[in-house]
Amino acid sequence: MDSTGIDITALPVVEIELSRLSSVCSPRTSGEDPEHVETLLSAGTELPPILVHRPTMQVIDGLHRLKVAQVRGDTKIVARLVDGTDADAFVLAVEANIRHGLPLSLADRKRAAAQIIGTHPQWSDRRVASATGISAGTVADLRRHGGESGNEARIGRDGRIRPVDGSEGRRLAAELIRSDPGLSLRQVAKQVGISPETVRDVRGRLERGESPTRDGSRRLRAKPEPLRWTEPDFCRAVDRDRLAVLERLKADPALRLTEAGRILLRLLAMHSLDGREWGRILHGVPPHWGSVVAGFARDHARVWAEFADCLENRTTDLAAG
Known part of the structure; x- marks a missing residue:
């Protein structure tokens, strides 16, 4: 299942005439790689189906396989057809190109992330990062540099909607850490519904006597309750x-x-x-x-x-x- 919720492997395989296909959907700005095409040609094995956006007939995944078919003089190629918006088709193209075949360059992945931020502003940094193969921190930087005003909530990779500020999640994480300091970052994150990195930040703030929220100027009024030590097993x-x-x-x-x-x-x-x-x-x-x-x-x-x-x-x- 991809980020857009489409199970590619469940789509039927059909034959399509090469003359009907377009390649403008590709996130690969450098175009085809002749060496990769030659490698596919010399392999001599049957190539897997390409992925095509049905409404526009744009090739989402398989430009090099398409080129191989053209070089061999084929008139048709096996493909899977996917419906959906142009924006979702681009996401599928990016995900497919970072998972197999010739990887996208870092510059292409960053450009793709910037585009996805624009078309899917409600997606979390981690969800965009998962789709583009870069870090969530890099996505956050791209979002800031792009001047995004920000949404009240974003959708994560698991499909759950979470507030951007995360104040409530931070407060719950702080309570859980105080009650059971032996829990790992991932255990707290899973129970509260925030990222492990956010839990790490909350733990650090508690150790420094600060508020678990991101308002660094707001110190806890009272001395923080010492964390109760539990011998780890x-x-x-x-x-x-x-x-x-x-x-x-x-x-x-x-x-x-x-x-x-x-x-x-x-x-x-x-x-x-x-x-x-x-x-x-x-x-x-x-x-x-x-x-x-x-x-x-x-x-x-x-x-x-x-x-x-x-x-x-x-x-x-x-x-x-």
């Missing part, structure tokens, strides 16, 4: 089955006998400590370095999350093509 983070899988990974020559593979195995082993070790490390951090080490831990967690996303996307792309 790191044993929950250790998956015994996953540790067994790690042993099999160590025995695989494809990993064990390559430099990149050995680095990966060391990293995986390093992060597979049992609960007692994690607890010992936790209590070994000097209090005056607590915030600094926590910052490193969260940064590394974000790196691992991005690594996981990229790995899953690459695996999906390889399986599809």
Whole structure:
């Protein structure tokens, strides 16, 4: 299911005459890549259906496959037809071009994000980011530079409508953090309905004695209630089955006998400590370095999350093509 709510794989495959198709919908400003066309030609395999916007007959996804068909002298090509607005068709074109085939350049993705902000102003930064393959922070910058006045609420990737200011969500997150400081950022975010980064900001404000809202000038009138410490159960983070899988990974020559593979195995082993070790490390951090080490831990967690996303996307792309 794409950001527009369309399940592309459920659309029937039909044959369309090449003469009926247009390519003006493409977000790829550089046009066709001759080397990629040549690669597709030399592959000699049957290419997947292209995606076409039925009302305009514009090619949403598959310009290089269309070029291959033209070079081969074909008169028809297999395609899936999608209905909807021109704006939704452009979103589908962007999403398709960042998921497989020849990736869009960063400049093209930024231009696409700026266009989607204009046609879908109610979408959240994260939803636009998910559709264009850039960070939510970059989308926020594009939104600010574009002079958008802002909506009272935006629609997130999960389809839920949330207020832009998020004051109520921040207040609820603050209450939850005070009642159970051991909850992770994602646990709080899921319960309250805000992003983990917003929860991180709220936690930091509480630690500094500030209001959880973004009005930095407004300090809490009373001394904040100290967060009640709950000893974390790191044993929950250790998956015994996953540790067994790690042993099999160590025995695989494809990993064990390559430099990149050995680095990966060391990293995986390093992060597979049992609960007692994690607890010992936790209590070994000097209090005056607590915030600094926590910052490193969260940064590394974000790196691992991005690594996981990229790995899953690459695996999906390889399986599809």
